[in-house]
Amino acid sequence: GQNIDQPTEMTATEGAIVQINCTYQTSGFNGLFWYQQHAGEAPTFLSYNVLDGLEEKGRFSSFLSRSKGYSYLLLKELQMKDSASYLCAVRDVATGGSYIPTFGRGTSLIVHP
Amino acid sequence: DTAVSQTPKYLVTQMGNDKSIKCEQNLGHDTMYWYKQDSKKFLKIMFSYNNKELIINETVPNRFSPKSPDKAHLNLHINSLELGDSAVYFCASSPRQGSLYGYTFGSGTRLTVV
Numbered sequence: 247g248q249n250i251d252q253p254t255e256m257t258a259t260e261g262a263i264v265q266i267n268c269t270y271q272t273s274g275f276n277g278l279f280w281y282q283q284h285a286g287e288a289p290t291f292l293s294y295n296v297l298d299g300l301e302e303k304g305r306f307s308s309f310l311s312r313s314k315g316y317s318y319l320l321l322k323e324l325q326m327k328d329s330a331s332y333l334c335a336v337r338d339v340a341t342g343g344s345y346i347p348t349f350g351r352g353t354s355l356i357v358h359p
Numbered sequence: 360d361t362a363v364s365q366t367p368k369y370l371v372t373q374m375g376n377d378k379s380i381k382c383e384q385n386l387g388h389d390t391m392y393w394y395k396q397d398s399k400k401f402l403k404i405m406f407s408y409n410n411k412e413l414i415i416n417e418t419v420p421n422r423f424s425p426k427s428p429d430k431a432h433l434n435l436h437i438n439s440l441e442l443g444d445s446a447v448y449f450c451a452s453s454p455r456q457g458s459l460y461g462y463t464f465g466s467g468t469r470l471t472v473v
Contacts, residue, residue, distance in 0.1 A: 279461050288449060289402070291461035331400060346392075346415055349402040 250350035252334050257356045258324055266319045266353045268334030276339035279347055280308050280319045283331045292319070292332075321355075329357045362386050365450050365465035372440055373473055379436045380468045382450030388463075390414075390456050391433040393425060394449040396467070402449070408433050409456055440472045 249271040258264040270278070277296040281289040293301055295310035295317060307320040319332055331354050335347035363384045372378055384391060392415075393405040406425045407415035413425070422438045433450060447469050451462040 281461070283400075286467075288464035288466050289462075290464070294461060333402065346404050346407055348404070352400050352402075354400075 250334055250336055250348060252332075252350045252353045254351070255354045255356070257358065260324055260326060260357055260359050262324050263320065263322050264324060264355065266321070266332050266334075266355065268317045268319070268350060270315050270317075270334070270336045270350075272315070272336055272338045274339040275312055275315075275336070277337040277347075278308075278310055278317050279335040279337070280306075280317075281333040281335060281349075283333060283352065285330070289333055324357050326357050326359070329355060331355070361466075363450055363452055363463050363465040365448075365468050367468060368466065369469050369471075371471045371473065374440055374442060376440050377436070377438045378440060378470070379434055380448055380450075380470075381432070381434045382465055383432050384450075384452040384463070385431065386452055386454075386463060388452035388454050389430060390453045391427065391430070392451045392453075392462065393433065393435050394451060394464075396447045396449060398446070406433075406435075407456075414456065437470075440470075442472050445470055445472045 252268045280292040283289040293308040300309045305322045310317045331352040333352040334350040337347040365382045390409045392407045394402050396402045405419050408427045410430050411427045424436045427433045447467045449467050450465040453462045
C-alpha cells in the first residue's frame with residue numbers, strides 16, 4: 247500500500263504563489279494525481295504525473311520526483327476561489343493490478359486578501 | 360447534463376435502518392467506484408466495478424452491498440446503519456481501469472445516522 251503525507255493546512259495571500267508538497271512511499275509507483283475539492287463539493291481532477299519533471303497547466307503546475315517519492319502542486323497568481331482542499335493521490339501498480347489511487351488526507355488552502 | 364449524478368444529496372436516517380444511494384454516469388465510462396470521505400476529509404476507496412463486475416472490495420463491512428445493473432449505474436445499499444457510517448459518499452467513474460485522466464466524481468451524498 248501507500249503512505250501519503252501532505253500538510254494539513256496552508257495560508258497564502260491573493261496574487262502570491264504557493265507550493266503544496268506531497269511525499270509518498272509505494273512499492274510499485276504508477277502515477278500521481280492532484281485533485282481540488284471545494285468545501286461541500288466533489289473533488290475535481292487537476293493533474294497527473296507519471297514521469298519525473300514539471301507539468302504545467304495554466305496557473306497550476308505539478309512536479310514529480312520518483313526517486314525521492316515527492317511531488318508538489320504549484321499555484322501561481324492566487325485567487326480567492328483557489329481556497330479549497332488539495333488532494334494528492336498515488337496509484338500503485340501492486341494493488342492487485344487494479345490501479346486504484348490512494349488519496350492523502352488533503353491540504354486545506356486558505357487564500358486571504 | 361450532469362456527468363456523474365448521485366441521489367440523494369442528503370440522507371438523514373436512524374440507526375438500524377437500511378438505505379440506498381444511487382449513482383449514474385452518462386460518460387460511457389467502463390469503471391465506476393464508491394468512495395467514503397470521513398469527517399477528517401480522508402477519501403477512501405470502498406468498491407470498484409468494471410463493466411458491471413466487482414474488481415475491488417476493500418475492507419468494508421458486509422452491511423455495504425454494491426450493485427451494478429449495467430455499466431452506467433452503480434448503487435450502494437447499506438443495511439443496519441450505524442453512527443460510524445455517517446460520512447460523505449462519493450461515486451466516481453473513469454474511462455477504464457488505470458485511466459490516465461483521473462476520475463469524474465459525483466457531487467456526493469452526505470449521510471447522517473442519528
